[in-house]
Amino acid sequence: MVATLIALRFLVLRNSLRRSTWQLVATIIGALYGLAILGLAVVGLIFLGFAPVDLASTILILAGSALILGWILVPLVAFGIEQTLDPARLMVFPLPMNKLLVALTLAGVLGVPGIITSIATLATVATWLRSPAAAVAAVISGAVAVLICVVGSRTVAALSTSLSSKRRFRELSGILIFIPIILLGPLIAGLSQGIATSADALPGLARGLSWSPLGAAWSVPADVAIGDWGPAAAKFAIALATLALLVVVWRWSLGVALVTPPSSSAKRVAKGKTGLFGVLPATPAGAIAARSLTYWRRDPRYARQLIIVPLVPVLLWFYSNNIGSPVLFNLTGPLIAFFLALGIYADISYDGTAFAAHIADGVRGIDDRLGRVWALAIIAVPLVVLGTVVPVALTSSWSVLPLLFGLAAAALLGGFGVVSISSARIIIPVPQAGDNPFKSAPGAGFTTALSGFATWGVSLLLVLPATVLAVLSLVFDSALLGWLTLVVGVVLGTVFLVLGLRIGGAQLDRAAPDLLVRLKSQRSAA
Amino acid sequence: MSIPAGETQPALQLNRLTKRFGEKVAVDDLSLTVPVGSFYGLVGPNGAGKTTTLSMATGLLRPDAGQSLVHGVDMWHDPIKAKSLIGNLSDGVKLFDRLTGEQLVTYNGLLFGLERAEVAERVADLLKLLDLEEAAGTLVVDYSAGMTKKIALACALVHAPRLLVLDEPFESVDPVSAANIRDILTGYVQNGGTVIVSSHVMDLVQRMCDHVAVVAAGRVLVAGTVDEVRGSSTLEDRFVELVGGRTHAEGPEWLRR
Incomplete structure (x- = not known):
């Protein structure tokens, strides 16, 4: 049974790669990238075998803790959780829960990230070859660590699924509860960096982490190597307890998720209330803006x-504190502008086949583009203005305000232009409406990352003129150059925006039905 | 919705439409004429190319070759004008289902460029007509399958099109709602509108439509008025006779109790 499920996982992967050559290319590039990182890690771990025990254990604990944290957090913020074996789809088969858990875990270990993590973990044996007992400990505790990674990520996935099966959580509030979790990492790192100002703090941090669920498994071999059997046993127990706790929580939330399919706590408004459709202008573009804004509110994706x-200012504040200069913190507004503008770079993918309505209703491409950017602007402009003015007020560096507004305008307007073109071209696999927003659609991953990075690259290029002026203004302490940044940011940004709207609109007029064909094939792949 | 004097163009004219998906020819040199004021049924087995044909007719799918003329307007030359004449309910595409039913119909009305007051009036009428007033403020995602079909029909009707193209409009609709929808469509045709509907329910097509085309393997096998096509037998018998593939097996041994 377990073997059948594992085989199914690889069959799905093979078939989805067969469907699209580009996805295959992207996967190969991704695999090469992973192999390169793996190679570096293995070489590093072998060299670490010649380093003092203290140094080796500090590095291993810190890197290992980061690895576990990454397994749990990265799916939440970036790529989504790979769910080729979606438990919800296995629900119809009479599978005992324990076998299901084993199969899902093994499928996770045998995925590309799982294999890379396993090999890297196995390479820690090389680090501990100096002491045979420690090497043996490294194999055993390493296996526990890999399981913590995989099971941890599945637990978070299952938790987010069982939470999101309630519509209330599927809306904005469902996202908000993840913000503290995501901020946890930088908060811990930032705080510990703030407490101690030098690298001396790192061994201390590692010592602390070694007693936590994140670092315990990684520090067992180190303690064995210096003959500290007591702490080694205690830490191994912590690691095992962590794993056991994760399995229990996973089992429980999977059980809940399996018997509670996405429910409909049907929300209703009175008849005659059309919400934003009654507020924004009654034109095709206005209607599209109203629809997009309604989705920003109701659709967790x-x-x-x-x-x-919230992530940008907090991170920048910590880094600013570290380097003792407010420059980074002041960049909050422009950075929020940059990221928010790119948020809709594949907007039509999120529409799915519902986009057919725009085609069937004969919507002009330019109206479609305008409406989407309009909705995003209503959200982004106030946030960017706040993100620009508040940090400046807090650090009382009013002299850089024009420069910052110039950068923000360049990033926001230029970004709007870029996404107007990219979302008329790029169709990526995304979770369907109503799915867990943190779930990665089948076959996403590297294709998504590639098209995303390409869009980012172009946007960065467009911000370059304003950035150069801003840097010059800071270097020469010139207010005039600051104001020039503002002018260039606004003027160039507007030019890019208008160009983007026109090119994207023309692209849609020409090829909207072809986009629909791709959207349909995404859907059937899902 | 009266027919302008001197209307000579058919409501929908498909000329030699062809569409391939890789090796498979989904629609093969298909031509069809739907006269103004007709209630036209398009029937065929699964995979016959009905949805593909209707998608190409309504501008949702680019044909490899051929033409679609809507009241004489070429869909692929002047899509915006041609689409404004069509009300389209397509099968196999989703709706913007995070909107309430009322919002969704309003959205479609505004996309067609109607005035706000006009849209509000028509939406109210349509919701009443389709017995969806109760559910006006509910998100479409929470609708049943039948209600979803009905709200999609409202979206297709909101801009008062001259031609309705409905792909499987009766699928999962309950009998009472189906009868109501049929009445609405019949009234629409009597007032000069044209309806083309695809279905596999022969009985329904025989009772409802005045014209019918049988499609299989991407070609029109026969087309004409319902009486011409069925002759002396029922439409269903005639269909099976034309399409073939009826088997009389009892199924495998292990499935018999």
């Missing part, structure tokens, strides 16, 4: 983009 808003 959009709301998810807003996580970046």
Whole structure:
């Protein structure tokens, strides 16, 4: 049974790669990238075998903790959780829960990230070859660590699924509860960096982490190597307890998720209330803006983009504190502008086949583009203005305000232009409406990352003129150059925006039915 | 919705439409004429190319070759004008289902460029007509399958099109609602509108439509008035005779109790 499920996982992967050559290319590039990182890690771990025990254990614990944290957090913020074996789809078969858990875990370990993590973990044996007992400990505790990674990510996935099976959580609030979790990492790192100002703090941090669920498994071999059997046993127990706890929580939330399919706590408004459709202008573009804004509010796949808003100032504040200069913190507004503008770079993918309505209703491409950017602007402009003015007020560096507004305008307007073109071209696999927003659609991953990075690259290029002026203004301490940044940011940004709207609109007029064909094939792949 | 004097163009004219998906020819050199004021049924087995044909007719799918003329307007030359004449209910595409039913119909009305007051009036009428007033403020995602079909029909009607193209409009609709929808469509045809509907329910097509085309393997096998096509037998018998593929097996041994 377990073997059948594992085989199914690889069959699905093979078939989805067969469907699209580009996806195959992207996967190969991804695999090469992973192999390169793996190679570096293995070489590093072998060299670490010649380093003092203290140094080796500090590095291993810190890197290992980061690895576990990454397994749990990265799916939430970036790529989504790979669910080729979606438990919800296995529900119809009479599978005992334990076998299901084993199969899902093994499928996770045998995925590309799982294999890379396993090999890297196995390479820690090389680090501990100096002491045979420690090497043996490294194999055993390493296996526990890999399981913590995989099971941890599945637990978070199952938790988010069982939470999101309630419509209330599927809306904005469902996203908000993840913000503290996501901020946890930088908060811990930032705080510990703030407490101690030098690298001396790192061994201390590692010592602390070694008693936590994140680092315990990684520090067992180190303690064994220096003969500290007591702490080694205690830490191994912590690691095992962590794994056991994760399995229990996973089992429980999977059980809940399996018997509670997405429910409909049907929300209703009175008849005659059309919400934003009655507020925004009654034109095709206005209607599209109203529809998009309604989705930003009701569809967590959009709301998810807003996580970046609180994240940027907090991260920048910590880094600013570290380097003792407010420059980074002041960049909050422009950075929020950059990220938010790119949030809809594949907007039509999120529409799915519902986009057919725009084609059937004969919507002009330019109206479609305008409406989407309009909705995003209503959300982004106030946030960006706040993100620009508040940090400046807090650090009382009013002299850089024009420069910052110039950068923000360049990033926001230029970004709007870029996404107007990209979302008329790029169709990526995304979770369907109503799915867990953190779930990665089948076959997403590297294709998504590639098209995303390409869009980012173009946007960065467009911000370049304003950035150069801003840097010059800071270097020469010139207010004039600051104001020039503002003018260039606004003027160039507007030019890029108008160009983007026109090119994207023309692209839609020409090829909207072809986009629909691709959307339909995405859907049948899902 | 009266027919302008001197209307000579058919409501929908498909000329030699062809569509391939890779090796498979989904629609093969298909031509069809739907006269103004007709209630036209398009029937065929699964995979016959009905949805593909209707998608190409309504501008949702680019044909490899051929033409679609809507009241004489070429869909692929002047899509915006041609689409404004069509009300389209397509099968196999989703709706913007995070909107309430009322919002969704309003959205479609505004997309067609109607005035706000006009839209509000028509939406109210349509919701009443389709017995969806109760559910006006509910998100479409929470609708049953039948209600979803009905709200999609409202979206197709909101801009008062001259031609309705409905792909499987009766699928999962309950009998009472189906009868109501049929009445609405019949009234629409009597007032000069044209309806083309695809279905596999022969009985329904025989009772409801005045014209019918049988499609299989991407070609029109026979087309004409319902009486011409069925002759002396029922439409269903005639259909099976034309399409073939009826088997009389009892199924495998292990499935018999």
